[in-house]
Amino acid sequence: MALVSPSRIRTAAIVLTVAAMALHYVLPPKHIVIHPANDNAMTIYSDAQWGGESSVEWLDEERTRWLCSLKRSPAHPVCGLSVHWNDTQRKFINAYGFSNVKVKLRYKGPGNTLRLYMRNFDGQHGLKEDRDTHKFMYVNIPTNDFGDFSAPYTTEVALSEFQVADWWRDEYKVDRNNAKPQFDHITSFGVDFPFPQVMGEHTLELERVELIGVWIKAEALYLGIILAWLSVLFTETTWRMYRWRKVAKENLRQVKDLTNYAQQLQEKSEKYRELSHIDSLTEVYNRYGFMQTLKSLFGKGALNGCLLIIDIDHFKRVNDEFGHVTGDKVLREVASLFAKNIRKGDIFARWGGEEFVLLVTSYNLEQAKSLAQKLRLLVQNHDFNSDAAVAITVSIGLTSFSKIDSLNSAFIRADEALYSAKTQGRNQVVAY
Numbered sequence: 001m002a003l004v005s006p007s008r009i010r011t012a013a014i015v016l017t018v019a020a021m022a023l024h025y026v027l028p029p030k031h032i033v034i035h036p037a038n039d040n041a042m043t044i045y046s047d048a049q050w051g052g053e054s055s056v057e058w059l060d061e062e063r064t065r066w067l068c069s070l071k072r073s074p075a076h077p078v079c080g081l082s083v084h085w086n087d088t089q090r091k092f093i094n095a096y097g098f099s100n101v102k103v104k105l106r107y108k109g110p111g112n113t114l115r116l117y118m119r120n121f122d123g124q125h126g127l128k129e130d131r132d133t134h135k136f137m138y139v140n141i142p143t144n145d146f147g148d149f150s151a152p153y154t155t156e157v158a159l160s161e162f163q164v165a166d167w168w169r170d171e172y173k174v175d176r177n178n179a180k181p182q183f184d185h186i187t188s189f190g191v192d193f194p195f196p197q198v199m200g201e202h203t204l205e206l207e208r209v210e211l212i213g214v215w216i217k218a219e220a221l222y223l224g225i226i227l228a229w230l231s232v233l234f235t236e237t238t239w240r241m242y243r244w245r246k247v248a249k250e251n252l253r254q255v256k257d258l259t260n261y262a263q264q265l266q267e268k269s270e271k272y273r274e275l276s277h278i279d280s281l282t283e284v285y286n287r288y289g290f291m292q293t294l295k296s297l298f299g300k301g302a303l304n305g306c307l308l309i310i311d312i313d314h315f316k317r318v319n320d321e322f323g324h325v326t327g328d329k330v331l332r333e334v335a336s337l338f339a340k341n342i343r344k345g346d347i348f349a350r351w352g353g354e355e356f357v358l359l360v361t362s363y364n365l366e367q368a369k370s371l372a373q374k375l376r377l378l379v380q381n382h383d384f385n386s387d388a389a390v391a392i393t394v395s396i397g398l399t400s401f402s403k404i405d406s407l408n409s410a411f412i413r414a415d416e417a418l419y420s421a422k423t424q425g426r427n428q429v430v431a432y
Helices: 006-025 166-172 218-244 249-277 287-300 316-324 326-340 365-382 407-423
Strands: 030-035 040-046 056-058 065-070 079-087 102-106 112-119 135-142 153-158 186-192 202-211 303-314 346-353 355-360 394-401 430-431
Touching: 006 218, 006 303, 040 056, 040 065, 040 166, 056 079, 065 079, 065 346, 079 202, 102 112, 112 287, 135 153, 153 407, 186 202, 218 249, 218 326, 287 346, 287 355, 303 316, 303 326, 303 407, 303 430, 316 326, 326 365, 365 394, 365 430, 407 430
Parallel strands: 394 430
Antiparallel strands: 030 202, 040 079, 056 065, 065 202, 079 186, 102 153, 102 202, 112 135, 112 186, 303 355, 303 394, 346 355
């Protein structure tokens, strides 16, 4: 029986490794659309059915737009919408493998907070046929995160932010070990108002709800690649041992070759890991490196400070008039200016194209604004030493954030501030 040569195995492994990593980065995120869907059933409700004085009515059921009128009464004020799926189509949604729920919702009213909730049948508590008994998991989101009817936002909420309601635990006498959020048998999704409810008229429109996830986590992919390479090395070692039995002198040389190869592979692996975090043109973090560094800060619970988004003004005109070589030089020098004038612990990255992001921890808004002005002036006064007379300026939008803030909402605020800076004439700093 002929043995496959190690070189062919290595070639196949390299091709598969490159293909797997390329596929991982180009694959769109997997998603499940919860709403709208053909098999959805929608229910609006209020405390009127329990003797209260609040009311609810459809304004446009096809667009899932409804009006809640919350009024004080002896009954607990309640008003909201529940979306569930017809049992003849699908009995539940299994959200394991998904990390976030993306919600596009419009809101107009006096309230400051909306409550998003899911119900999940856990098989131990409540009745399968009665959704009102299923595990109630919720998260409270500021209404500002959704925008109004003129400017709706898409808000992304991590499933890890959901928590089980105390009243559900008490009602079903659930112990602590069984009172954790579950997303394997989701039976409904809803929107209502958390305590204390704000009385008055509230208009809402639920445009879209979907679960977002990745097909395979980066950690699992890298582990699979490592295991595959270990299998390759094991196969190669086996092949070489077969040869060693015939040629004793070749034994030492081949052991040395194998050791050198393993060392080179390790060096290449380390170099690749480093390069995967760094933008090749500017030699600062790329978007992936920025997010990976950010995850480590999340783990330390130290994420508070300010986020800056920097955009090079009229950069397309630089490329069009002076060429891409000059444009690339401008990108490198702007990145170098910023990298040399920030603290070692700050996170600076090229976000894409001519846009950069800077995260400074333990800075308040005034300190961050002062730093942004300093960086803006550095760029404005810098001699780019180009054959062509290139005048470069930047616009900067910034916002502060805290441990309880989400990165997504901070990016939205900073991006709005950047938009204001650009519409007000560019070459300026605007704080949200």
